[in-house]
Amino acid sequence: MTINTRHHSKKNTSRPAGKGLHPRNLHNQGYDFPALVTSSPALAPHVKPNPYGDLSIDFSNPLAVKALNAALLNQYYNIADWDIPDGALCPPIPGRADYIHYIADLVGPENTHIKLLDIGTGANGIYPLLACQVYGWQCVGSDINxxxxxxxxxxxxxxxxxxxxxxxxxxxxxxxxxxxxxxxGEWFDVSVCNPPFHASQDEALKSSQRKVSNLARNRGEKKTKIKASNLNFGGQGAELWCKGGELLFLKKMVRESQVYSSQCRWFTSLVSKADNVRPLKKLMLKVGAADVREIEMKQGNKVARVLAWTFFSK
Structure with a gap:
């Protein structure tokens, strides 16, 4: 492994990223902003005390979030000069790392000879980057853009x-x-995916507006309208929406996985909407999956879900 295994200090932290994170997650003690600023000075202009007196950033500011991500990847994963274009999906590193750690539990964290396929790697490439640096896996990232x-x-x-x-x-x-x-003739041990959540650009914009408004309310500020060209949480085109939304996308994935059932041991995907879990599990069994698992990832007050299915018997 090539990562820096130092954990974040609880001192001068805010928004404790570590609440409920996987035991191997390097961010389970929150963000150590002084250390991050020291290693990545570009983060410094975005760090300031929050209303509770803790150092933090404005998590509704895409530039601040991108600077934090770059600092985290640099200090904890030895990934230098990470960047994404304006408007691209800017993923929260602790939550993305959690997905990779739970996938490691699925395939064996001690196994370094793992080949991972990331469906829709986006402009950030975050899952393969973390898998390469934390576990030394071989990775393929695919995207339509x-x-x-x-x-x-x-x-x-x-x-x-x-x-x-x-x-x-x-x-x-x-x-x-x-x-x-x-x-x-190619073989993958596991595939991962963070599917487009929404069925349209308008739906994605409304969702992002709600998040920005919630953050503003938590800071005691007035609501701020955002434009489609400036989604504060990032994401564009196929990163955030597709016809039929998440459920239709994942149903297509499940059906197509049957065709490649002998070339990938575990197929997995994040599922953002709880109501989609049951119909997807039903479809997985219908197309012949031998094992279907629902993995819960607790991140603060939020519970994220991963569905994993395989056509190989135990």
Missing amino acids: PQSLANVDAVIARNAELKDRFFLRTQLDKNHIFEGIIQP
């Missing part, structure tokens, strides 16, 4: 140790997920 992949490729180029472990592939057909990505 060439510009997103170009950005991830630039991050890989700036981090030489990733060049032999993290590879990118373009999905040329929006009607397929695995076809055109998984090659004949």
Whole structure:
């Protein structure tokens, strides 16, 4: 492993990222802002005391969140100069790391000979980046957006140790997920996915507006209207929405996984809407899955869900 295993200090932290995180998650003690600023000075302008006197950032400011992510990746995962284009999805590192840790539990955390496929890696490439650095896995990231992949490729180029472990592939057909990505005779131990949540741009904008309003209310501020061109939580095009939303996307994934059932041991995906879990489990069993698991990840007051299914018997 190439990561820095120092944990965050509880001193001068806020929004405790660590509440309920996986035991191996390096962020389970919250954010150590003084240490992060020391290692990444670009974060300094965004750090200031919150109403409780703790150091924090404005989590509704996409530039501040991006600077925090870059600092976390630099200090704790030895990933230098991580960046994303304006408007791209800016993932919270502790929660994304949790997904990878729970996937490691699924395939065996001691097993370094794991090959992971990330469906919709986006411009951030976060899951393969973490999997490479924490567990030393081989990773393939796929996406339908060439510009997103170009950005991830630039991050890989700036981090030489990733060049032999993290590879990118373009999905040329929006009607397929695995076809055109998984090659004949190829084997993956696990696939991961953070699917588009929403059915339209308008739905995504309303969701982001609610998050911004909630953050403003928590700070005692007035509501602030945001524009589609400036989604504070990032995400564009296929990153946030698709026709039919999350459920239709994941139903397509489950059906197509049957075709590649002998080339991937575990298929997994985040599921943001609890109501989607039951119909997806039903479909997984219908297409012949031998084992279906629901993994709960507790992150603060939020519970995230991962569905995992395999066509291999125990």
